Amino acid sequence: MSPELAPEPVPQTPEAEVWEPPMPPTDLIFDDGEPLESNRHRIAMNLLIESADSALAERNDYFVGGNMFIYYSSRQVRNQDFRGPDFFAVLGVEENRDRQGWVVWEENGRYPDVIVELMSPSTAKFDLNEKKQIYERTFRTPDYFVFDPFDRNSLRGWHLDTDAGGYQELEPDERGWLWSSQLNLWLGIWEGSILHVETFWLRFYDADGNLVLCPDEKAQQEAEKAQQRAEAERQRAEQERQRAEQERQRAEQERQRAEQERQQAEQERQQAEQERRRGDRLAAKLQELGIDPETLENP
Known part of the structure; x- marks a missing residue:
């Protein structure tokens, strides 16, 4: 009996290759080392x-x-x-x-x-x-x-x-x-x-x-505006101080005028009081001398 022949291998059909799109490059250069012109x-x-x-x-x-x-x-x-x-x-x-x-x-x-x-x-x-x-x-x-x-x-x-x-x-x-x-x-x-x-x-x-x-210019502009606002506030405060000083000076002048008027009124009162006293002394003296003061006023 002849030996059994081994079966011939069944030819394998190669699987269809799956197509994949090419991937974009990943080794990109982002700096060419070339400086700007100036x-x-x-x-x-x-x-x-x-x-x-x-x-x-x-x-x-x-x-x-x-x-x-x-x-x-x-x-x-x-x-x-x-x-x-x-x-x-x-x-x-x-x-x-x-x-x-x-x-x-x-x-x-x-x-x-x-x-x-x-x-x-x-x-x-x-x-x-x-x-x-x-x-x-x-x-x-x-x-x-x-x-x-x-x-x-x-x-x-x-x-x-x-x-x-x-x-x-x-x-x-x-x-x-x-x-x-x-x-x-x-x-x-x-x-x-x-x-x-x-x-x-x-x-x-x-x-x-x-x-x-640009941001630096904006920051500078804001700083200048802040400085201008601060200067404006300083000027307003100075103006308020000057107005307050002027008001104080006017009030002081009014006080001094009132004091002068008071002193003048006091002087006039004192002068009137002195005149009254002199009149009283004169009337008393005339009375001592038996002279009626009215006869002196109406000779």
Whole structure:
């Protein structure tokens, strides 16, 4: 009897591979180690961030930042060919998240609503061309502005008009200001001292044309107002003291006049009393001499 042949193994059908979408990169860099163009650029950037934060303080659904990466695609991460704007604002987002940068796929696909680039001779071409195209075509950022902190006439801005096919340049008003419809704020030039640097600065203004103050300016303004109130109170107190002193002096003068009148009346009383006594003595003397005083009065 021939030995029993072992059964041939049943070929196994490979299980269908389960497709999983590629995960977004996690090894993101948030600091390129490249400093800003100048100290004035740094101050100008922080001034925009702080004043915008002040202007939006009553809201709880915004984020403002600057000089930080905006990650929007894996290709961008691989090539590292894009750096974040100097200032940007995003509205309608979670406010209090601790963000090292703006990662679009972690922000429900949200891109900045407003971007400001602080240009320099070395970045102007990129800001006005490649970056502008990214903000217009990829970010679809409604408001984009550029400004060179060393050129007061360099402010330009664009608003995204989808019906017109893209960015349309904004016309400045008679002051040279540009309107941001997203922030409901003006962007314009202000002259003054910031961190001991006296020059012109790009600033936000509210719809009524009032300068939007950053926290340090607000604190200084409040301190000045408190000082003015204290000085006004001191002046009012001094005026009250002077009025009280004047009243005291008038009362003293009235007292002195009353005292003088009293003394004068007393003197007149004493004089009258002396006259009366002299008359009484004279009448008594005449009576001793047997002379009727009336005969002397009517000779």
